[in-house]
Amino acid sequence: MEIVDLSTLPQKDTRYDEFLKQVCEKYEMDHAAYAGMNPAAGSIHGHVTYSDEWKAHYQEQGLHLIDPTLHMSQRSIAPVDWSRLERGKDFQRVFRDAHDFGIPDQGITIPVRGPYGDIGLLSATRECSREEWKKLVGSVITDLQSLAVHIHDHVMTSESISRMLYHPTLSSREQEILQWAAAGKSQQDIGDILSISHRTVEVHLRSAREKLNALTTPQAVGRAIGIGLIYPG
Amino acid sequence: MEIVDLSTLPQKDTRYDEFLKQVCEKYEMDHAAYAGMNPAAGSIHGHVTYSDEWKAHYQEQGLHLIDPTLHMSQRSIAPVDWSRLERGKDFQRVFRDAHDFGIPDQGITIPVRGPYGDIGLLSATRECSREEWKKLVGSVITDLQSLAVHIHDHVMTSESISRMLYHPTLSSREQEILQWAAAGKSQQDIGDILSISHRTVEVHLRSAREKLNALTTPQAVGRAIGIGLIYPG
DNA sequence: GAATCTATTGGGGGATTCCCGTAGTTTGGC
DNA sequence: GCCAAACTACGGGAATCCCCCAATAGATTC
Structure with a gap:
């Protein structure tokens, strides 16, 4: 699997980064991330509001290979709160590192699927109390589901990326x-x-x-x- | 493809019919329908609030083979308003028949995909003016998207369906x-x-x-x- | 015309699967 | 308590798969 950071592409489309930032602001999140993947084509691509340092670390360490949020998405339809992820070795590894870069382990990931084996993930994180988080999630989850479909649809139908990701x-x-x-x-x-x-x-x-x-x-x-x-x- | 009307099964689960009825009431729709399909397994199953007559006619005529709402769902991620469907031969056929049974051609279908190539469709119809419909859709679409995920997840993970399809x-x-x-x-x-x-x-x-x-x-x-x-x- | 892609066939050899057994422990149901 | 089924483990040997290599012919593309 190769990671493609869409924001580094020449045909860079800043609308997505902007979009994620707005998601953060509107729904009171610390960070938002979109990842698209196609296991058959062997690709992952994404946009995040995380720091460049974390992005670099994530790619260098190949954390996408063990990231439990990515694994989960391959078998789930419904949104998954990170608190429900299995606390295994991989989880410890990824989220310990993430913590060092100021990214909390309190978050949610919403998977959506396209017709070509493509998977889109919209994740959002926020550092706050458990009660506060629960309440927040409850109030924004339907909106986030809708947004997840929207951004994935948008990315997949854009010419540049679809050529890279389309099923073989x-x-x-x-x-x-x-x-x-x-x-x-x-x-x-x-x-x-x-x-x-x-x-x-x-x-x-x-x-x-x-x-x-x-x-x-x-x-x-x-x-x-x-x-x-x-x-x- | 074989159609299975879940509501006719012995282990009939009336919760889904009830669920669809509530969707109608809450979102001011005339009809709501859920269809699940797995192109790989070649099966279609569903729950609808349509009349038994229409269900019978639909199955007898094999309309599922040409139903444009089903076809569309195989390649779309985002919700599709029926007004955006291609007005081809198949469309004429299905919706002319549907009209005879009191089902309007004003509706929307929301596709969701599961990890096994399974596809779920939540459709809703309402007979009203175009302006009214547009306004209605705008206000309920995010909720419907969320519900589509919910019902499809529920159906696919329910015991009854897997038993029904005779899985070893x-x-x-x-x-x-x-x-x-x-x-x-x-x-x-x-x-x-x-x-x-x-x-x-x-x-x-x-x-x-x-x-x-x-x-x-x-x-x-x-x-x-x-x-x-x-x-x- | 050259380059590229696809389909085709072949040899050799190591890796893997698959089928034939046997057999002890555990688990759940009657 | 007994029985059936699942799970575990082991081994021999045949069949199959898979990977390395090379080679030819046809179609398409540049």
């Missing part, structure tokens, strides 16, 4: 062969079915794995199904 | 290991992660394949994702 396209042969693999056929079977060498089948499977950023065929099949390139066989 | 149930260990396989881990990797022998991992994968009636692990992963037992890793 398999060649018709790759798609065909992956479909047979999902149907439980071995490489030899597929070769016989398509009247080609099982060697060739393996080549196509490999390139399909590469395009889907998958380490194994099972993972490739899973991702292809997840983004609708093939169907469960 | 994997043991927690099998599910866990299959999830790691979908994440691209080898049997040896998984054994190391879970601190068990890679032989044992293979046993669990085998029984998972048997339960899913799959010939290979890729097929098992695909099916498990298709029916929502695991998510693409």
Whole structure:
């Protein structure tokens, strides 16, 4: 996974940073962050109101690989209050570091999903008492959900980023062969079915794995199904 | 695609119908409808406040195959006002029929996506002037977005739906290991992660394949994702 | 015409999966 | 208490997958 800090791009679009700042002000938050990711394409990109030092540290340390807020988002639909995250090793690591940069572990993340396996996350943090936080969240969560959809939709439909993040396209042969693999056929079977060498089948499977950023065929099949390139066989 | 009317099931859960009715009342709508679909698994299920006659007609005619509100939802993240739908052949067909059953073509559909490729749609309609409708939508859309997430999350995690769709149930260990396989881990990797022998991992994968009636692990992963037992890793 | 991409086939070899067993412990239900 | 099922663990051997390499033909692009 590679991190792309959208604010450093040449076609930098300051509207998003501005947008996040406004979110902070309007909803009385310390920080707001948007992250978009596409596991199949293997990319993460984002806008944050955090300090540049934290951004640099986060990227240097590869914290995106263990960030529990990112992991959570891969399986949740509903907003997740950080207090409900599992207090594991990764959590300790990320939030201990975050604390050193003045970022509290009191926050909320709202995931939204797009049609191409893309995931958008809108997070907001605030340092205050637990009671105060609960009350705040209750009063702004529906607005934040709406904003999360809005910003993710906006980012994904913008030309510059969508080209980077769009789900990979398999060649018709790759798609065909992956479909047979999902149907439980071995490489030899597929070769016989398509009247080609099982060697060739393996080549196509490999390139399909590469395009889907998958380490194994099972993972490739899973991702292809997840983004609708093939169907469960 | 097969349609399942959740309200006709023996384990019928009237809370959803009740919920939709309340949505109508609270937000001054004529009708509200929830539809959940999983293109990968090829299923559609739903709750509606429409008349039984319309439900029957809809299913008999197979209107779900051409319903533009369903099609739209497969590629959109943001809410879609029906006035923005393409006025094509399918639109004419569905909404002409709908009109005969007292359902207006003024409505809005809010799509939400889950981690398994599942899509939830919350729709609401109201017969009134264009100005009135615009004003109404503006004032309730954020609430509806929030409700859409809520109901879809609820339906997808409810026991009844998963039982209804006849899913083989994997043991927690099998599910866990299959999830790691979908994440691209080898049997040896998984054994190391879970601190068990890679032989044992293979046993669990085998029984998972048997339960899913799959010939290979890729097929098992695909099916498990298709029916929502695991998510693409 | 050259370069690039895709589809195709092949060899060799190591890594991995998969199927055939056996067997002890735990867990939950009857 | 008993039984079925799940979970754990181990091993041999065959099948399969996966990765390295190279090579040809056709289509498209520059």
